[in-house]
Amino acid sequence: MERDTQSSSTAADHENGSSLFHRRLTHRRELKFLLHRLTVIGRLSCGAADRRTVGGPSERLRFLIKGFRVSLQSRPRPEKFSFKITSGVCCVSDHYERLILSLQRIRAGEDVTGLLLLYPQHVLLVIECSTEALLSVLQDLRHMEENSGPILEPRILLVSHDLPSRLFQLWSYKLLDESDSQRTLVSDEQSPERLVRDTLHQILRLGRHLLNKTQQITGSKVIPDGVLKEASDAVPPQAAVSRLLQMEALLSPARYISTYHSPLHHRLDSGHVFGSFRPTTV
Numbered sequence: 001m002e003r004d005t006q007s008s009s010t011a012a013d014h015e016n017g018s019s020l021f022h023r024r025l026t027h028r029r030e031l032k033f034l035l036h037r038l039t040v041i042g043r044l045s046c047g048a049a050d051r052r053t054v055g056g057p058s059e060r061l062r063f064l065i066k067g068f069r070v071s072l073q074s075r076p077r078p079e080k081f082s083f084k085i086t087s088g089v090c091c092v093s094d095h096y097e098r099l100i101l102s103l104q105r106i107r108a109g110e111d112v113t114g115l116l117l118l119y120p121q122h123v124l125l126v127i128e129c130s131t132e133a134l135l136s137v138l139q140d141l142r143h144m145e146e147n148s149g150p151i152l153e154p155r156i157l158l159v160s161h162d163l164p165s166r167l168f169q170l171w172s173y174k175l176l177d178e179s180d181s182q183r184t185l186v187s188d189e190q191s192p193e194r195l196v197r198d199t200l201h202q203i204l205r206l207g208r209h210l211l212n213k214t215q216q217i218t219g220s221k222v223i224p225d226g227v228l229k230e231a232s233d234a235v236p237p238q239a240a241v242s243r244l245l246q247m248e249a250l251l252s253p254a255r256y257i258s259t260y261h262s263p264l265h266h267r268l269d270s271g272h273v274f275g276s277f278r279p280t281t282v
Contacts, residue, residue, distance in 0.1 A: 114127035
C-alpha cells in the first residue's frame, strides 16, 4: 500500500513538474526573451579635462544621426524617430541613455539595464539586454570604432548568454576621478588570464553591491558617492582596463559581429548529386 502511495506521488510530481528539469523548463517558458550580458572596455576620445564630451555641435549631430540609423534599422519607419539636442556637446552617458531609450521604445517590455564607468581616459560598459538589443549595441560600438566616436578601440571582454536573472536592475553610470580609479593596485607581473578573471570578478562584486543598494540608486541614473565608496575595492582600476586593451585576444565589435552574427556562406551551386560518380556534373 505504501509502495503504491509512493509511486503515485512520484508520478504526480513528474506531472506537476516538480523535478529540476521541469522547473527549469517552466522558467524558460515564462521568459519573454533571452537575457544576455555584454561587457566592453574602451578608450575615451577626449582628454581628462573634458572626458564627458565628444565634440562640437556638428560632430555630435553627425555621429548621433548615423549611430541611431544603425540601432534603429529594424524599425518599420525610423524616419519618424526624433531626438532633441539640448547643448553643444554630447556626453557618453547621454549617448547611451538615448540609445537605451530608443531600444526600449522599439521593443516594449525588453528592458535594457547595466552600468557605465567613465574613467579619466577609459570606459567600462556593462549592458544586460535581449538578443536584438545586444546586436544593436554591438553595431553601435562598431560604428563608433569606424567613425572615431566617443569610445575608441572598444574591445569585448565577455558576453554571457541565457542568464537566469539580471545582475543590474537599473541603468546607471559614474564618473570616476584618479583616486577612485587607483584604489586597487594592479601588478605588472600579473598574467593576462589572471587580470581578466580578477576584473570580471570585481564587476560581479560591484553588481551584487549595487543590487543590494537598489533603493538608494532608484530615481537617479548617477551612482551616489557613498554607495560606491562602500565597495571601492570592487571597482576595476583604470590601469587594469588599460592593460586589457593591449590584449590582442579581445575581439573588436566588428570582428565579433562577423564571427558570431553573420550567416555561414555555403556554396549551393556545386552541381554534385549524392550517389553520382561525377561530382562536377549533375
